[in-house]
Amino acid sequence: MQLESIRSEAKLKFSKCKSREELEALRVQFLGKKGSLATMLKGMGALEPEKRKKLGAEVNSAKSEVEALIEKAKLKLAKKAEGKLLREKIDITLPGKNPAVGSLHPITQTANEILEILSHLGFDPVRGPEIEHDFYNFEALNVPEDHPAREMQDTFYIAPEVVLRTQTSPVQIRSMLALEKPPMRVACFGKVFRHDQDATHSPMFHQIEILCVDKGISFADLKGTLTLLVQRLFSQDSTVRLRPSFFPFTEPSAEVDMSCFSCKxxxxxxxxxxxxxxxxxxxxxxxxxxKTVGVDPEVYSGFAAGLGIERIAMLRYGIPHIGLFYDNDLRFLKQF
Ligand SMILES: [Zn+2]
Structure with a gap:
C-alpha cells in the first residue's frame, strides 16, 4: 500500500537527517501542502464515505507518526550540537604560552645603573660617533703628535686621520663645541677600541665619560662626585683615594682607587x-x-673622569675573564 511506503521512507530519511536545513526540507516533503501525505488525500472526495473515513484516519495517524519523527530528529540534532560545543570548549583558566624573554646584558645593566646615578647629579647622557677624526680623539684633547697613544700598536686607524675612538673623551670636545657656554654636565656611554687583549683587556670595551664645566669647579667636586658614585655602585661605606697621575687632557690628573668592598x-x-x-x-x-673649544679657562674650570664599564661589572659580579662578556653564552648571561 502507498501509505505504508510513505511511512517507511519517512522513518529512513528522518533517521539519516544530519542538519536543521535537511530536517525542514523533509518536513515539507511529507507534511507540506504539496507533500506526500496531502497528495494522498487528493481525490478522497470521490471515495465512498466508509473508505474516505478509513483513509482519513490512516493519513492522520501517518501524519502523527511523521510529527513524532520530526521531534525525535530535532532532539538528536540538539544533542549533537551540544556535544560539539562541549568538545570545542576552551578552558580559559589554563596558563598561556609565555614567549621567551631575554634580559639586558650585564654591561648594559651596569652602564644604565651608572647613568642613572649620574642623572641624579644632573649629568645628561650624550652619545658620539665610534669612528672619530684625529682632531677629536687626540688633537683637541691635548694629545701631542709624539704621544704613545698615537702609535699604531695602540690605535686602530681606518685612514691616516680617522680612528676607531680609543676613549669616550672625544665626546667631551663635541659636547663643549655644541654648547654656547657653560655650565654643562654630561655623561657619555659607548664602545671604545684599543689594540690590547688579555684576561682583563679586550680590543673593544665600554666606557662612561663624565664631564662637568662651570665656574669654580675644583677637585673637591670631582672627589665628591666619584665618592657618591662608588658608594651607590658598591657599598655605602666605600671611600676613594686619588693618586697623582698623567693624562694629556687633564691637569692635574689622578688615578682613583676605591676601598676594597670585599675585605673592607x-x-x-x-x-x-x-x-x-x-x-x-x-x-x-x-x-x-x-681654549680649543672656546671656553675661557680664566673664568671656567671643569673635571672629567672615564670609567671602564667591564672593569666595574667584573668587580661587582666577581667575573674573572673579560671574554665572558662577549662569548654570548646563555649560561653566563642568564645569571644577570
Ligand atoms: Zn680586599
Missing part, C-alpha cells in the same frame, strides 16, 4: 692585599682643552 680595606686576593682597587682615571680639564 684589610687586604685580600681581590685587592692584591693593598685594601684598594683601582677603578678609573680623572682630573681637572686641561686649560688648553678648554
Amino acid at each position: 680595606g684589610k687586604g685580600c686576593r681581590l685587592c692584591k692585599d693593598t685594601g684598594w682597587i683601582e677603578i678609573l682615571g680623572c682630573g681637572l680639564v686641561h686649560p688648553s682643552v678648554l
Whole structure:
C-alpha cells in the first residue's frame, strides 16, 4: 500500500537527517501542502464515505507518526550540537604560552645603573660617533703628535686621520663645541677600541665619560662626585683615594682607587692585599682643552673622569675573564 511506503521512507530519511536545513526540507516533503501525505488525500472526495473515513484516519495517524519523527530528529540534532560545543570548549583558566624573554646584558645593566646615578647629579647622557677624526680623539684633547697613544700598536686607524675612538673623551670636545657656554654636565656611554687583549683587556670595551664645566669647579667636586658614585655602585661605606697621575687632557690628573668592598680595606686576593682597587682615571680639564673649544679657562674650570664599564661589572659580579662578556653564552648571561 502507498501509505505504508510513505511511512517507511519517512522513518529512513528522518533517521539519516544530519542538519536543521535537511530536517525542514523533509518536513515539507511529507507534511507540506504539496507533500506526500496531502497528495494522498487528493481525490478522497470521490471515495465512498466508509473508505474516505478509513483513509482519513490512516493519513492522520501517518501524519502523527511523521510529527513524532520530526521531534525525535530535532532532539538528536540538539544533542549533537551540544556535544560539539562541549568538545570545542576552551578552558580559559589554563596558563598561556609565555614567549621567551631575554634580559639586558650585564654591561648594559651596569652602564644604565651608572647613568642613572649620574642623572641624579644632573649629568645628561650624550652619545658620539665610534669612528672619530684625529682632531677629536687626540688633537683637541691635548694629545701631542709624539704621544704613545698615537702609535699604531695602540690605535686602530681606518685612514691616516680617522680612528676607531680609543676613549669616550672625544665626546667631551663635541659636547663643549655644541654648547654656547657653560655650565654643562654630561655623561657619555659607548664602545671604545684599543689594540690590547688579555684576561682583563679586550680590543673593544665600554666606557662612561663624565664631564662637568662651570665656574669654580675644583677637585673637591670631582672627589665628591666619584665618592657618591662608588658608594651607590658598591657599598655605602666605600671611600676613594686619588693618586697623582698623567693624562694629556687633564691637569692635574689622578688615578682613583676605591676601598676594597670585599675585605673592607684589610687586604685580600681581590685587592692584591693593598685594601684598594683601582677603578678609573680623572682630573681637572686641561686649560688648553678648554681654549680649543672656546671656553675661557680664566673664568671656567671643569673635571672629567672615564670609567671602564667591564672593569666595574667584573668587580661587582666577581667575573674573572673579560671574554665572558662577549662569548654570548646563555649560561653566563642568564645569571644577570
Ligand atoms: Zn680586599
